[in-house]
Amino acid sequence: MQATIVEAVNDALHTEMAADDRVVVLGEDVAKSGGVFRATDELLEEFGGDRVVDTPLSEIAIVGGATGLAMYGYRPVAEIQFSGFLPPAFDQLVSNASRIRWRTRGALNAPMVVRMPYGAGVRALEHHSESLEGAYGHIPGLQIVVPSTPHDTKGLLLSAIRDPDPVLFMEPKRIYRSFREEVPEDDYEVPLGEAAVRREGEDVTVVAWGSMMPPTLEAVEEGDVDAEVIDLRTVSPMDAETVVESVKKTGRCVVVHEGPRSIGVGSDVVARINDEALMYLEAPVERVTGFDTPVPLLSMEDYYFPHPPRILDAMERALSV
Amino acid sequence: MAERTFELPDLGEGIAEGELVSWLVAPGEHVEEDQTIAEVETDKALVEVPSPYEGTVSELHYEEGEMVPVDSVVVTFDVDGDDGGADSEGTGGSDESRSTTGDGAETTPSAAGDAETSESGPSGGDEQAVPQSRVFAAPTTRTLARELGVDLAAVVGSDGGGRVTEADVREAADAGDSDGGIEGVDSAGESVDASASDSGGASTSAGPTDVTGGEPAVTERASADAVPVTVEGDGADRKRTLAMPATRRLAEEAGVDIDDVPASEERDGEAFVTPEDVRAYLESRRSGDGTVGSDTATAVAGSSAGGNGATAGGGNDTTAGGGGGTTAGGATSGERVPYRGVRQTIGEQMARSKYTAPHVSHHDEFDAADLVAVRGELAEVAEREGVKLTYMPFVIRAITTALQEFPYLNSSLDEEAGEIVLHDEYNVGIAVATDAGLMVPVVKNADRKGLKELAADVRDLAERARNREISPSEMQGGTFTVTNIGVIGGEFSSPIINHPEAAIFAMGPIRKRPWVVDDEVVARETMRFSMSVDHRLVDGADAARFSNRVKELLANPALLLLD
Numbered sequence: 001m002q003a004t005i006v007e008a009v010n011d012a013l014h015t016e017m018a019a020d021d022r023v024v025v026l027g028e029d030v031a032k033s034g035g036v037f038r039a040t041d042e043l044l045e046e047f048g049g050d051r052v053v054d055t056p057l058s059e060i061a062i063v064g065g066a067t068g069l070a071m072y073g074y075r076p077v078a079e080i081q082f083s084g085f086l087p088p089a090f091d092q093l094v095s096n097a098s099r100i101r102w103r104t105r106g107a108l109n110a111p112m113v114v115r116m117p118y119g120a121g122v123r124a125l126e127h128h129s130e131s132l133e134g135a136y137g138h139i140p141g142l143q144i145v146v147p148s149t150p151h152d153t154k155g156l157l158l159s160a161i162r163d164p165d166p167v168l169f170m171e172p173k174r175i176y177r178s179f180r181e182e183v184p185e186d187d188y189e190v191p192l193g194e195a196a197v198r199r200e201g202e203d204v205t206v207v208a209w210g211s212m213m214p215p216t217l218e219a220v221e222e223g224d225v226d227a228e229v230i231d232l233r234t235v236s237p238m239d240a241e242t243v244v245e246s247v248k249k250t251g252r253c254v255v256v257h258e259g260p261r262s263i264g265v266g267s268d269v270v271a272r273i274n275d276e277a278l279m280y281l282e283a284p285v286e287r288v289t290g291f292d293t294p295v296p297l298l299s300m301e302d303y304y305f306p307h308p309p310r311i312l313d314a315m316e317r318a319l320s321v
Numbered sequence: 322m323a324e325r326t327f328e329l330p331d332l333g334e335g336i337a338e339g340e341l342v343s344w345l346v347a348p349g350e351h352v353e354e355d356q357t358i359a360e361v362e363t364d365k366a367l368v369e370v371p372s373p374y375e376g377t378v379s380e381l382h383y384e385e386g387e388m389v390p391v392d393s394v395v396v397t398f399d400v401d402g403d404d405g406g407a408d409s410e411g412t413g414g415s416d417e418s419r420s421t422t423g424d425g426a427e428t429t430p431s432a433a434g435d436a437e438t439s440e441s442g443p444s445g446g447d448e449q450a451v452p453q454s455r456v457f458a459a460p461t462t463r464t465l466a467r468e469l470g471v472d473l474a475a476v477v478g479s480d481g482g483g484r485v486t487e488a489d490v491r492e493a494a495d496a497g498d499s500d501g502g503i504e505g506v507d508s509a510g511e512s513v514d515a516s517a518s519d520s521g522g523a524s525t526s527a528g529p530t531d532v533t534g535g536e537p538a539v540t541e542r543a544s545a546d547a548v549p550v551t552v553e554g555d556g557a558d559r560k561r562t563l564a565m566p567a568t569r570r571l572a573e574e575a576g577v578d579i580d581d582v583p584a585s586e587e588r589d590g591e592a593f594v595t596p597e598d599v600r601a602y603l604e605s606r607r608s609g610d611g612t613v614g615s616d617t618a619t620a621v622a623g624s625s626a627g628g629n630g631a632t633a634g635g636g637n638d639t640t641a642g643g644g645g646g647t648t649a650g651g652a653t654s655g656e657r658v659p660y661r662g663v664r665q666t667i668g669e670q671m672a673r674s675k676y677t678a679p680h681v682s683h684h685d686e687f688d689a690a691d692l693v694a695v696r697g698e699l700a701e702v703a704e705r706e707g708v709k710l711t712y713m714p715f716v717i718r719a720i721t722t723a724l725q726e727f728p729y730l731n732s733s734l735d736e737e738a739g740e741i742v743l744h745d746e747y748n749v750g751i752a753v754a755t756d757a758g759l760m761v762p763v764v765k766n767a768d769r770k771g772l773k774e775l776a777a778d779v780r781d782l783a784e785r786a787r788n789r790e791i792s793p794s795e796m797q798g799g800t801f802t803v804t805n806i807g808v809i810g811g812e813f814s815s816p817i818i819n820h821p822e823a824a825i826f827a828m829g830p831i832r833k834r835p836w837v838v839d840d841e842v843v844a845r846e847t848m849r850f851s852m853s854v855d856h857r858l859v860d861g862a863d864a865a866r867f868s869n870r871v872k873e874l875l876a877n878p879a880l881l882l883l884d
Contacts, residue, residue: 004337123331177337251567279570282596299457299484321565 003183006176008150009039009115012157013077015187017047020075023161026053027062027079027115036081037117037176063089063114067097067166070112075161083118083170084127086136097166098141113160117173118146119211119258120295120305129295131211131259131305134268136168137236143167143192144235146210148175150183152233155190163192172211179214195239197246201228204318205246207269208256209233212306216256219311227315235265240272247273251282252318258305261289283321286314325374327396329361329389338390339363341383346396350378354473355463358396361389373456374474376400458485469494559584564594572599577606578657606653663758674820678855682815683864687872688838689831689848695878703773713751714775716803716828718881719874721747721768724801727867729859731800733821741858750799750819751779753786760786761819763799806851807831813851824854824864826871848875 003011017023025031025040025047031054034041044052055062059080066076080086086093093114101109120129137144145160145167147153153171160167198217203225208216209232220227228246232238247253253273255266266287273285288306296304329339339361346358352372359370376398383389456473458466465487466473476493478485559580564572572579572594582602584592652658660668696712703710724731728743735742747768750761762782767775785791802819807830816827829849836845850871854864874880 179337279566281566282568283565 002180003150004177005150005153008153008183012154016161023075024051025077030079059089063092066112070110071108077113080116082128083116084130098139110166111164113167115169118170121174133235134264146170148213150181159189174211193234193237195242196231198231199229201226204252205250206254212256215308219308223312244276247277248280254286254314256288260292262292283318286318288314325398325400326394328392329395341389346378374398374400462487466490563591568596576659671817680853681856683852684813686849687876689846692878693846708773710776714772717749719871723870730824730867732823744800748800750802752804753783755787762786762795812849816853823858827851
């Protein structure tokens with residue numbers, strides 16, 4: 001079937017809830033209204049109110065409840081309506097979900113997924129546009145998955161729900177519905193922790209993920225650059241090997257991410273290249289990122305996140321050394 | 322009157338399309354700015370779409386129930402009083418506006434007011450300055466604009482973000498002058514660029530319009546940094562060189578010191594070496610080099626194989642240097658060769674020996690006429706049996722015989738135990754020059770072997786050492802070492818003892834020299850040789866006595882047959 005990213009999310013939820021009755025969905029408006037983005041559409045009708053639960057307006061309750069359910073044998077998929085509302089539940093993620101395996105020396109684990117749309121570029125309100133995968137990626141025990149295509153979205157979400165440990169599933173809402181692609185109707189997994197090479201090239205490696213994939217690919221096409229484009233897909237744990245091998249081949253690298261520049265995922269990509277491929281570098285690794293400010297509102301939003309011209313500039317700098 | 326199209330705006334949250342549920346206006350109808358003209362349903366909600374213009378609907382491009390992609394044109398308006406056109410157009414516009422207001426009678430007063438004020442500001446041409454054609458203003462500002470009769474679309478915000486403030490509206494109302502608005506556009510645009518480049522460093526491409534402006538700046542800076550400084554040959558011995566890691570790796574792998582590579586560029590006032598510089602440097606090294614190196618290699622290999630002794634080079638400075646040349650395989654003067662591998666092992670071993678054992682060297686010469694005659698006779702016999710008999714087996718045989726009489730020459734010092742170990746095995750190392758450097762395989766139990774067996778052992782060991790097929794264990798356990806410098810040349814040397822042995826014997830060349838026989842000087846085959854002994858274990862007198870015994874045996878080779 002041809003599906004958008006958000007339709008792929010919905011399809012994955014239908015698939016896994018039908019296959020595994022331990023899977024429950026909870027969040028604000030996920031049941032009766034079918035979710036703020038229709039990601040949980042028709043789940044209530046198909047699986048009933050015991051498995052599709054509208055929660056109070058409390059992220060603490062949603063993530064905390066999911067953690068408890070997970071520890072007791074369920075496979076909860078919690079929805080946070082916008083990533084900007086996850087911080088209230090930071091404690092549940094850091095102190096409970098992600099460390100329960102460690103804390104109980106393996107006696108308990110938390111097989112749960114927290115889904116949330118993230119990112120700017122949709123003229124949303126404050127608290128709706130964050131791209132904080134770097135911050136969450138810093139939490140040991142928490143996996144951070146950011147799909148960029150409908151096909152990957154379904155496969156990664158199925159892998160995430162089946163994973164024995166907590167996964168933060170960040171959905172790029174800017175491209176939620178911007179394109180369709182063929183998504184198999186059957187059950188398939190895209191493994192966590194593995195990057196995808198979206199395009200092979202010899203001259204420069206460009207690393208991006210999630211909402212930054214379309215502008216990155218656009219920049220490569222526009223610039224007519226023989227770039228190797230890597231989609232991390234999982235920010236944590238990071239598939240550094242794929243990046244390092246590519247950089248060993250090209251000698252140059254540009255990292256593109258939407259989140260703030262400082263202490264961001266891009267810094268870590270650079271560090272891993274330094275660790276393992278320094279002597280292959282022909283040029284300093286370039287970063288194209290958001291700025292160290294909150295995402296601006298409305299009219300200034302387009303200036304915030306990387307657009308193809310900025311990405312192209314960075315590629316040219318990397319190639320000019 | 323001007324025609325304006327209206328594209329379905331981004332409805333929020335990345336929605337790419339929406340279903341046009343209902344039109345709230347019809348063609349020919351006059352609408353005000355912000356009046357709801359349509360309802361579009363997305364996955365998320367029913368969204369009311371406001372009109373961005375005041376004017377008349379001239380065409381609706383979609384039917385109710387159709388899916389409308391974001392950014393596609395949904396409505397075409399005829400907009401009143403666009404001052405971008407000629408006067409006649411303006412007049413026509415007002416005419417049409419009057420006629421349309423006739424249709425929508427209720428809107429007449431405000432329409433008239435807007436028609437008047439819209440002349441005061443440009444509603445076209447400013448769309449490039451802000452990302453969207455929408456006007457951003459607080460509700461109170463919009464109210465004020467209506468009260469003052471100011472067209473908000475014609476006012477450009479002064480806060481740099483495109484937001485129109487109440488002050489902007491009042492200013493526009495006071496000025497009634499479109500030029501002010503246009504200047505505002507420019508200055509706002511500039512301030513956006515400036516702030517973006519401040520916070521973003523080199524990434525100045527804040528928006529589509531200034532991308533082209535950003536690129537030349539980058540190019541200029543890059544070219545300013547990379548001042549070509551074609552400095553040939555001055556690279557040697559720089560103290561500091563800038564280069565990317567991959568370039569440094571390239572240099573290291575080629576065994577080149579990056580400080581020696583002439584730099585083609587300069588960055589921050591320092592020499593900057595590129596990969597091309599390294600390659601060019603290597604190329605310049607190669608040209609005019611090779612011949613010397615390969616000749617040397619041929620000479621060594623040839624002499625080694627040439628039969629006069631399967632061993633070449635030896636445990637002394639001169640031959641070690643020669644071995645180094647061979648090792649580098651195409652080394653050129655001026656080049657810096659990494660000190661590692663076999664070369665480093667040899668060096669460490671030699672230094673250890675030299676710094677550990679106080680060396681004393683002893684040189685002598687003997688009449689080798691009989692040795693030459695005997696070897697000549699036996700070599701013919703041996704050759705029929707497939708054995709190549711060189712002088713080396715004779716020397717080994719003489720030495721093992723002498724060693725049994727002078728046990729301190731076949732000893733080593735156990736420093737930890739404080740004991741001198743007098744070996745009861747006679748394992749003679751033979752120094753072999755190989756492409757990788759000096760190697761010393763050991764002929765085990767040389768005292769128990771006949772000349773033919775020694776010849777076969779020497780040949781086998783030397784060949785396998787040169788082919789790098791020899792195992793480390795075959796180079797261990799030596800108690801004394803023989804080296805042959807004669808095959809390459811030179812008369813005497815100061816060989817370095819193969820630690821922890823007590824002595825080393827270096828054969829010089831056998832050749833005809835003036836020699837006194839019966840008070841007459843005659844031309845005679847003689848051999849010169851050198852020895853070094855560890856003075857901790859062996860005194861000069863013992864070394865001389867030992868050497869006398871070796872001389873005696875070699876000068877009268879028949880004596881070798883006694884034992």
